[in-house]
Amino acid sequence: MKLAFLIIASLAALLASLFFGAADLSISQTLGALAGQGREIDVTIVRELRLPRALLGAVIGAGLGASGAALQGYTRNPLAAPGILGFTSCAALGAVLALYFGFSQAVPFAALLGTALGALLILKIAGPRKGASTLILAGVGVGALATALTGLIMNFAPNPWALSEIVYWLMGSLKNAELGGLLVCAPLTGLGIALLIIIGPDLRTLSLGEETAASLGVSLGKVRAGLIAGTALCVGSGVAIAGAIGFIGLFVPHIIRLIFGPDPLRLIPFSAIGGAGFLVFADVITRTLTGPGTQLYLGILTSLIGVPFFLYLAVKETRT
Amino acid sequence: MISFEKLSSGYGPCDVLQSVSAIANPGVLIALIGPNGCGKSTLLKTLCGLITASSGEIDIGGKNLSDLPLKARAKTLAYLAQSREALPSMTVEEVVQLGRAPYRGGLGKISAEGKAAISSALARTHSDVFKTRRFDSLSGGEQARVLLARALAVEAPVMLADEPIAALDPYYQLSMMQILKAEALSGNTVITALHDLSLAAQFADHIWMMHQGKIIADGKPNDVLNAENLKTVFGVKLPKGGFKALELSA
Numbered sequence: 130m131k132l133a134f135l136i137i138a139s140l141a142a143l144l145a146s147l148f149f150g151a152a153d154l155s156i157s158q159t160l161g162a163l164a165g166q167g168r169e170i171d172v173t174i175v176r177e178l179r180l181p182r183a184l185l186g187a188v189i190g191a192g193l194g195a196s197g198a199a200l201q202g203y204t205r206n207p208l209a210a211p212g213i214l215g216f217t218s219c220a221a222l223g224a225v226l227a228l229y230f231g232f233s234q235a236v237p238f239a240a241l242l243g244t245a246l247g248a249l250l251i252l253k254i255a256g257p258r259k260g261a262s263t264l265i266l267a268g269v270g271v272g273a274l275a276t277a278l279t280g281l282i283m284n285f286a287p288n289p290w291a292l293s294e295i296v297y298w299l300m301g302s303l304k305n306a307e308l309g310g311l312l313v314c315a316p317l318t319g320l321g322i323a324l325l326i327i328i329g330p331d332l333r334t335l336s337l338g339e340e341t342a343a344s345l346g347v348s349l350g351k352v353r354a355g356l357i358a359g360t361a362l363c364v365g366s367g368v369a370i371a372g373a374i375g376f377i378g379l380f381v382p383h384i385i386r387l388i389f390g391p392d393p394l395r396l397i398p399f400s401a402i403g404g405a406g407f408l409v410f411a412d413v414i415t416r417t418l419t420g421p422g423t424q425l426y427l428g429i430l431t432s433l434i435g436v437p438f439f440l441y442l443a444v445k446e447t448r449t
Numbered sequence: 450m451i452s453f454e455k456l457s458s459g460y461g462p463c464d465v466l467q468s469v470s471a472i473a474n475p476g477v478l479i480a481l482i483g484p485n486g487c488g489k490s491t492l493l494k495t496l497c498g499l500i501t502a503s504s505g506e507i508d509i510g511g512k513n514l515s516d517l518p519l520k521a522r523a524k525t526l527a528y529l530a531q532s533r534e535a536l537p538s539m540t541v542e543e544v545v546q547l548g549r550a551p552y553r554g555g556l557g558k559i560s561a562e563g564k565a566a567i568s569s570a571l572a573r574t575h576s577d578v579f580k581t582r583r584f585d586s587l588s589g590g591e592q593a594r595v596l597l598a599r600a601l602a603v604e605a606p607v608m609l610a611d612e613p614i615a616a617l618d619p620y621y622q623l624s625m626m627q628i629l630k631a632e633a634l635s636g637n638t639v640i641t642a643l644h645d646l647s648l649a650a651q652f653a654d655h656i657w658m659m660h661q662g663k664i665i666a667d668g669k670p671n672d673v674l675n676a677e678n679l680k681t682v683f684g685v686k687l688p689k690g691g692f693k694a695l696e697l698s699a
Contacts, residue, residue, distance in 0.1 A: 205536075330550070330553060333547065334547050334550045336534070336535060336536040336539065336547075337530075337534055337535055337544075337547055337596075337599070338530055338532055338534035340494070340499050340528070340530050341528065341529075341530045341534070342550075343498075343499055344497050344498075344499060344523060344526065344527070344528035344530075345523050345547065345548070345550040345551055345603070346519045346520040346522070346523030346524075346550060346551040347550065348519055390538055390539075391536050391537075391538050391539075392536070392539065392543070
């Protein structure tokens with residue numbers, strides 16, 4: 130019942146994303162255009178702009194939601210999020226490097242490369258047999274280094290135009306969504322979510338503590354490798370296409386946990402559905418709130434919606 | 450049956466356990482006693498493979514422990530950790546179900562055999578009455594029994610328990626010890642670290658007394674718990690008339 134509601138709400142966000150936009154199209158016009166009928170311009174708008182954008186938002190949101198849920202399950206800490214392991218910062222560093230050297234076309238690839246290198250470095254520092262807290266420390270450290278290097282690059286940006294390009298990119302947006310991006314992002318995120326769902330049962334056993342889980346046949350090394358690879362794929366591919374979109378990985382699993390309980394087995398797929406719906410919904414809002422001119426960036430909006438709601442939940446939870 | 454020979458292990462460059470050897474037979478409850486830091490936890494963790502021994506052999510049911518794959522080892526040795534950790538909002542039954550993790554198939558379904566093991570573990574620990582309650586709504590004693598049920602649900606021939614009755618009131622201490630004793634009487638081997646010497650004297654069939662990384666006495670409770678050993682190992686005197694047992698009131 131609750132799950133049905135979650136799925137319906139997310140699908141509704143996806144549909145809304147097709148109906149809202151700069152061009153004023155009625156519902157029947159939109160549906161017609163989706164089916165390939167009506168004015169050619171409408172068909173182009175719906176099929177080549179709105180549809181990829183909606184789907185891309187859903188894919189990225191799903192990846193962020195699932196990786197947040199998996200990280201929270203692994204660390205047994207509700208405050209863990211993809212950002213905490215430094216993946217977002219590493220992806221951003223890769224992308225900013227590409228922008229700095231003028232290879233805007235290579236941004237997605239550079240972001241993925243940044244995430245992969247960051248993930249390997251974190252694994253290397255955390256060592257093969259250490260626990261969750263070492264992994265977090267390594268992630269926080271690597272993330273801080275990536276942020277510092279990003280700052281350094283911005284510091285030496287050759288001109289204000291290059292700097293503003295970097296800054297806008299860091300704010301996160303789906304405005305450049307296109308089919309090509311979707312075709313890169315969707316399989317990578319799908320693989321990442323699959324990896325996270327596979328380790329779900331082991332994360333559940335880990336709720337008894339690392340030693341007990343190991344005594345029950347859970348390979349801590351395998352779980353960690355799956356977690357890092359899965360999160361890196363989800364976050365890296367998302368940041369590669371849409372820039373840094375914060376907070377979804379933290380607060381979507383938090384809400385899902387309140388509704389469905391903390392079992393990582395359920396939390397990972399359900400957070401993927403919720404994350405997809407929320408990101409698409411937030412993107413619809415950025416488009417309806419801003420007309421022509423400077424647009425509202427998605428990453429800013431997700432944080433603006435997410436933070437107060439998160440604080441409300443945190444206060445409410447600690448008082449009960 | 451589990452046995453080990455010249456076993457050394459530890460956490461860093463220095464071994465905590467120093468060349469210890471012993472045999473634990475089926476149907477026997479062994480109390481592992483000794484002061485804090487003497488190596489009880491290290492021995493238990495080494496026996497169930499959580500720490501790799503730096504030297505020595507562990508033989509379990511005729512097989513070398515290091516030859517057993519992870520899942521097979523998990524089915525053979527149930528480990529009850531000292532820290533009582535579980536997801537607070539899981540139900541009692543969900544926590545106990547985790548004991549079947551080594552048997553889980555690809556889809557995570559629990560077999561009929563598994564379900565029987567879970568309900569038997571719940572019944573043996575008297576936890577079936579609150580199996581639908583949240584773990585964090587239970588008292589410390591109830592939580593300890595639920596986690597013991599989790600370890601029993603593994604249905605392993607060997608149970609290794611690390612101070613399972615620490616911080617429990619006398620009722621729950623006795624109740625936990627009775628459950629462990631019943632587990633041993635059913636034909637399995639139970640090795641449990643204990644600090645309460647009178648409970649060790651009351652329930653154990655056999656005592657391994659540890660001191661500074663070595664097993665310095667291995668035998669029946671009456672033989673091991675003598676005045677000289679107590680003085681050397683714990684710096685305490687044997688109570689006059691020996692250790693007194695507590696009984697549950699009817």
